[in-house]
Amino acid sequence: MADRRYETLVLIHPDQGEPGSKELATRIRTLIEEQGGTVSQVQEWGLRDLSYPVGKQKRGFYVLFEYRASTKGLAEIQRTLKLTDPVLRYVSVRQAENAPPAPPRPAKRSEREDEDFDGAAEFEGMGEGEA
Amino acid sequence: MARERSERRGKSEGRGMRRRGMGRRKVCRFCADKTMLIDYKDTRVLGNFLSERGKIIPGRITGNCSGHQRRLTVAIKQARTVALLPYTSVYP
Numbered sequence: 226m227a228d229r230r231y232e233t234l235v236l237i238h239p240d241q242g243e244p245g246s247k248e249l250a251t252r253i254r255t256l257i258e259e260q261g262g263t264v265s266q267v268q269e270w271g272l273r274d275l276s277y278p279v280g281k282q283k284r285g286f287y288v289l290f291e292y293r294a295s296t297k298g299l300a301e302i303q304r305t306l307k308l309t310d311p312v313l314r315y316v317s318v319r320q321a322e323n324a325p326p327a328p329p330r331p332a333k334r335s336e337r338e339d340e341d342f343d344g345a346a347e348f349e350g351m352g353e354g355e356a
Numbered sequence: 357m358a359r360e361r362s363e364r365r366g367k368s369e370g371r372g373m374r375r376r377g378m379g380r381r382k383v384c385r386f387c388a389d390k391t392m393l394i395d396y397k398d399t400r401v402l403g404n405f406l407s408e409r410g411k412i413i414p415g416r417i418t419g420n421c422s423g424h425q426r427r428l429t430v431a432i433k434q435a436r437t438v439a440l441l442p443y444t445s446v447y448p
Contacts, residue, residue, distance in 0.1 A: 234438050236438050236439060276436075276439045276441050277442050277444075279439050289397070313439075314437060314439060315438065316396070316437050316438045318434060327397065
């Protein structure tokens, strides 16, 4: 079966701590490899604030995996992630074959510089439906 | 692509296309700037297309073309599942 390029972003419980999340990341990496996948990149984003609480936690560790795997392998990886308790959430996305590898992790909220991209305020006629 | 079309339309305005009111014609940002990619991890870009309440702003208001708007909404929803973006700004 042809391999496909995938990307999975995993949200890890903050109680794991930095070493615990790193260890879990290597475990997930071996899990992918056990399923016949080849990992091309692992990015650790570190502890970040969540947009909304998940499992009563307001922060969490994000780890991004880029790899190739078969469809069956992906299904098994996702099944295992679901069973892994410290994994709060994950999202797997298929990447285009010619897509560039993910750039190093996006800047944290604090070190984020303002872009010349002014946001929603510019949109004319924008109305908020409910109050 | 989209920009060329809008310039052409600017000259021959009135043919079928009536522009009500004044104001700049909206151009899809992703068509205008090819370097701007839709990625669910890029909350900086996606956040521009959310209302203050965290709702997705419709394409008719942002001016995004239908193809890009569709991919944008998918990306926002992916980002929401991993708590990169909010479902709502008001905590449930």
